[in-house]
Amino acid sequence: MNQAMFWEGIGNDRVLCLLCPQKCVIADGKRGFCRVRQNDGGVLYTANYAQVSAHSIDPIEKKPLYHFYPGAHIFSVGTFGCNLRCGFCQNWSIAHGDPPSVTFLPEQLAAAAAEEDGGSNSIGIAYTYSEPFMWYEYVYDTAKLARDSGLKNVLVTNGFINPEPLKKILPFIDAMNIDVKGFSDSYYNETCVGELHPVLRAVETASAYCHVEITTLLVTGLNDSKEEISRLADWLAGINKDIPLHLSRYFPNYKMQLPPTPLYVMEEARDEALRKLNYVYLGNVPGSEASSTYCPECGALIIDRRGYRAMETGLENQKCRKCGRDIAIIL
Structure with a gap:
């Protein structure tokens, strides 16, 4: 196990986990709601590191x-x-x-x-x-x-x-x-x-x-x-x-x-x-067809998707090839 981040001791070997909004109070030898953050002797550890x-x-x-x-x-x-x-x-x-x-x-x-x-x-x-x-x-x-x-x-x-x-x-x-x-x-x-x-x-x-x-x-x-x-x-x-x-x-x-x-x-x-x-x-x-990307301005097909395959068809310098609108995409 690896020592965890984002927690504090609250007495009697209990710890308060501050990683997520569940804010688990964990007794010695127990794990939090997530099943992977464990209190061992008043110190919080991660049971799934690596x-x-x-x-x-x-x-x-x-x-x-x-x-x-x-x-x-x-x-x-x-x-x-x-x-x-x-x-x-x-x-x-x-x-x-x-x-x-x-x-x-x-x-x-x-x-x-x-x-x-x-x-x-x-x-x-x-x-x-x-x-x-x-x-x-x-x-x-x-x-x-x-x-x-x-x-x-x-x-x-x-x-x-x-x-x-x-x-x-x-x-x-x-x-x-x-x-x-x-x-x-x-x-x-x-x-x-x-x-x-x-x-x-x-x-x-x-x-x-x-x-x-x-x-x-x-x-x-x-x-x-x-x-x-x-x-x-x-x-x-x-x-x-x-x-x-x-x-x-x-x-x-x-x-x-x-x-x-x-x-x-x-x-x-x-x-x-x-x-x-x-x-x-x-x-x-x-x-x-709702898995493909279309230009919000002119409706032109920008990226044609078939399953997990993606084929650029209507992009030019991150703009719609047909009308020139900027397309919010990272290439």
Whole structure:
């Protein structure tokens, strides 16, 4: 184990974890809500430091990031542990299970990612699959080494993090996909065992430091109403209308067995969000044209996506080839 950051002793060998808004009070010999931060004799340690439970070379579109080096690949790694309990969790076997792990020290992971950079069009490291902020110390140490090697660092996160640790790591992060699970406190409380406000605050903070895209999984009958999508889009437009929003289709998983989100609900939600935002995509909808990028001005096809394949068709110097409008994209 590795000593943790962001905690304080509160007497009787108990500690208060200050990494995320759960603010766990952890007794000696116990772990916090996330299952990976452990009190040992009044000192907080991380039980998953350098423990990699999943790794792969993924298309950047799989994160999903559609406006950050489209068509590239990225070395993706994850570990066990999460600070939410979403009933629909898509990666529950990693986040909430006990998967086998292999040890990759930060310098080993950075070196492996640099090697992939030369061989598979990989641009860096994505910390993903479960919740990277519950891997904070390892991600922080590795991200600094990756940055020194000229690699990009990407976080795929639920954004449920306290301001101080977020601001400490952001100088080393190039892009984030942040899950905004829904747009009501009741949904976060009842479905995810969390809170909405800290996530909104994280999005607002991160968008001033790095490239940000948002994903919302639309769960049948719970967070998929036009009114909720409209509030989400209004808030996001108030930060930046160019922030891409990915509306992802729910399928039964983990503890939730509601029917899949109807396709017409997905399409209506996208139409509603496009009234406020420039780039809105549908995920988990194979064959949909709503995974491609179009010019917000003239509607020309900018990037044609088929599955995870991305083909630039309408870009010229980061502008629409047809009308000349600037397209908010990093190449």
